[in-house]
Amino acid sequence: MQSYFLVILQGALLTVGVSLGALVVAVILGLAGAAAKLSGRPLLVALGSVYTTIIRGIPDLVLMLLVFYGGTIGLNTLLEKMGSEATIDIEPFAAGVITIGFIYGAYMTETFRGAILSIPKGQMEAAWAFGMGRPQTFLRITLPQMVRYALPGFINNWLVLIKSTALVSLIGLQEMTYLAKQASAATRSPFIFFLFTGALFLIYTWISLVALKKLNARYSLGTKRVQL
């Protein structure tokens, strides 16, 4: 019994790994998506809108199965057409990180877009008046200031992202949900193992929440709170 708990605890590391990896992908896609949607160029705006609308309209699980099963066959068909004999297997870890990152990139896009829109326009105009180019303005003026506006939405997205990593167990990644299911099948006592895994998820989300709230307080230094 006890060794199963230890194994699940080790699986927790993989859960943390998948979620952090997916977060990096999601933030990069989110920034790119927000930049595209705010660029004012019709093609980029349309591309960004299609991305956020379609991704947010399809369940995570279906997208994950599509990428994992469809992606493997698709890549191999492509390789075959190119005349290569090699075959590729998409790893569950990579599939998980890419799919979850891709999905939450859409949610991040909306969060970041809202945050950028919240920054007073004068800030960007002042930067341009100082002769800063667009990339420089983005890195030095927009990015540091949008953190404050983006954090509340970012915290929500991150908590949902953590919970969606449990789905990666369904495409065979041996993270803690997968291991809990294996342990349940082996010992015939599913209740305690799923309870344990649930508790681990709860600890993970709770620690994230506390840490991010501290960060939020830090980035809100000096803001006036509205008194109702």
Added chain:
Amino acid sequence: MEWAVIFEPDNLALFGNGIVITLWLLFSSLAVGAVLALIFALILTGPWAPLRWLVGAYTFVVRGTPLLIQVYLIYYGLGQLEWIQSRWDSVWPWTHFKEPFFCALLAFSLNTAGYTAEMLAGAIRETSAGEVEAAHAFGMNRFQTLLQVVLPSAMRRTLPAYSNEVVMMLHATSLASVVPNMLDVTSAASRIYATYYLPFEAYLAAAAIYLVASFCLIGFFRFSEGRLLAYLSPRRN
């Protein structure tokens, strides 16, 4: 791509049946969840501290753990408990714990109740003090104020957040496919994938169905927001 396979009568029927199950699961868990959420929200904003603490702990746990774990816990976990095992052959509510549909429904209802309760509680807390004072000035007692003033306004203001929750629940029903013998849209796609080895066609068809369903729900909520929240929108002239 072999889209013809999807349009074979048998497979169309599989998807059609899946749509019925998915929607049935969605609406029944939303209905049960809404009733529970209303009770929980009233407790969360109510005066009984121990109950408030209990419901607060419930929403914390439900919102902090993955739905997949909750489904596993109810479908596989509860069946292990001897207390339930001794009852599920004969004693009434427990006989349902053997049915996959009931277990999925229970997990989804409890899940959406947790999220909706917090939304509704937030809206009740944000009811403007003037509305309540006016109700008291009219001579309404606390129960009347709650029923005729606070709840109608709070429930309307929850609508935008609730529409997100409904779309999230539609997507969450795809998790029913992890329970054996449930044939929702996602399971239908998985079955077609397994039979024909056509992952793109099968899962893209499922994705399209969910996308259309999401758009319909969003459209419906936009329409009802326009009607029910018209008094909150900025003046046009």
